[in-house]
Amino acid sequence: MRITFQEESINEKSFNRIFQGVSFKEIGLDLRKVKEIVEVERIENYKLPLLMFLLEDDTLLHIEIMNDEIKTDLQSMFTYDMSIVLRYKIQVRTVILNFGSRQDGKIMRNFGSMHYEVQIVDLSSIDGDKVYEELSQKITSGYLLNKRDKLNLAFLPFMKHSVSFSEALRKVILLIESIKDEEERMAYVAVISEIISRSTGEQGVKVLKEYLMDTEVGIRIRDEGKKEGMRESIMIILLEKFKVLPDDVYYAIAEQKNENTLMKWLQNVTSICSVDELKKMVFNIE
Incomplete structure (x- = not known):
């Protein structure tokens, strides 16, 4: 299992500009202020955390978003959180921001002998x-x-x-x-x-x-190197659709550096309905 804190990316600079020093008390979270955004390396075939913030008390805040149609992947969330806890000995607090039908409280699941608890904050209120x-x-x-x-x-x-x-x-x-x-x-x-x-x-x-x-x-955003963000968006949309990606497709997307190709894939990926269609798109099969 591979999890490392990465060097600062372009997206990370933007997140730090907006969130550094911010407190989440305004949305009902009694936490310390944000020190910086954290990017973690992908664990193959698991959905990356949406937002991971290092707080001033050196704990991590993991944030996901859901509504009536968009459900969170608790298995992926748990996998990343526990990997960080075990490897780095850092406490992780996980929060879901809900919008749509009003919902708050907590989600609790047991994964084997591990108890996992996630707080829900209702943004729709x-x-x-x-x-x-x-x-x-x-x-x-x-x-x-x-x-x-x-x-x-x-x-x-x-x-x-x-x-x-x-x-x-x-x-x-x-x-x-x-x-x-x-x-x-x-x-x-x-x-x-x-x-x-x-x-x-x-x-x-x-x-x-x-x-x-x-x-x-x-x-300008595209021109300044948002290829990383486009690759990530493509991966997330596909993992929402298919849960698991074939290795050849995964690496083909991860290693694609042509911006025009990535933009074309991002435009077309939401209409892909099968793995065969996906392979035709990625490998340019007629």
């Missing part, structure tokens, strides 16, 4: 329309966002809105586009794109695809 208006006023007036604002903006698409999830996501993206600081704007786009593409599947990817194809910020 937060008035997203109100939060959107507050953030919109600050951003359009040129005010700097405080730590609470940054947390709210990062998770704004998942709060309760008077419109559909897709429409709320479009509104949030347009709001981010109005941020005057270019690097800050790009960081939010990278963070929300990563969270959406790795947690909502086809539901959010379509909106992101339209945005990343047509806007200046989206083009």
Whole structure:
């Protein structure tokens, strides 16, 4: 089993810019502030953790997202958490952020002799329309966002809105586009794109695809080396569909460096229905 903390990536820089120093108390988690985002190496055929934060007390916070249609993979979550605990002797607290039908409390499972407990935080209880208006006023007036604002903006698409999830996501993206600081704007786009593409599947990817194809910020993000993020998005969508990938397909995607090819795969992967179709796409079989 391979798990290592990796050197800082492009995505990691964006996450650190947004989340460093942030406390999750605003969404009901009594935890220390974030020190930095942590990236872990993939364990083959298990879904990577969505978010893993190192906190100021040197514990880890593992965050996943779910709703009525998107279910979390407890086996994968447990595998990564226990690997980190056993190898690095670091305490891991695991939290699911729920949106959709209201749900909170805890999920408890036993894996052999190991007891696994996950806390659920209900984002759908937060008035997203109100939060959107507050953030919109600050951003359009040129005010700097405080730590609470940054947390709210990062998770704004998942709060309760008077419109559909897709429409709320479009509104949030347009709001981010109005941020005057270019690097800050790009960081939010990278963070929300990563969270959406790795947690909502086809539901959010379509909106992101339209945005990343047509806007200046989206083009710059691709040009600055988001191949890693595209590969990761492809892997996550496929693992949601098929649970396990053939080794040749897995390595072909992991080692693909051509940006145009990755973008084409990302555009087509949601419509793939079988492993045979997947192999035809990856290996360019007519």
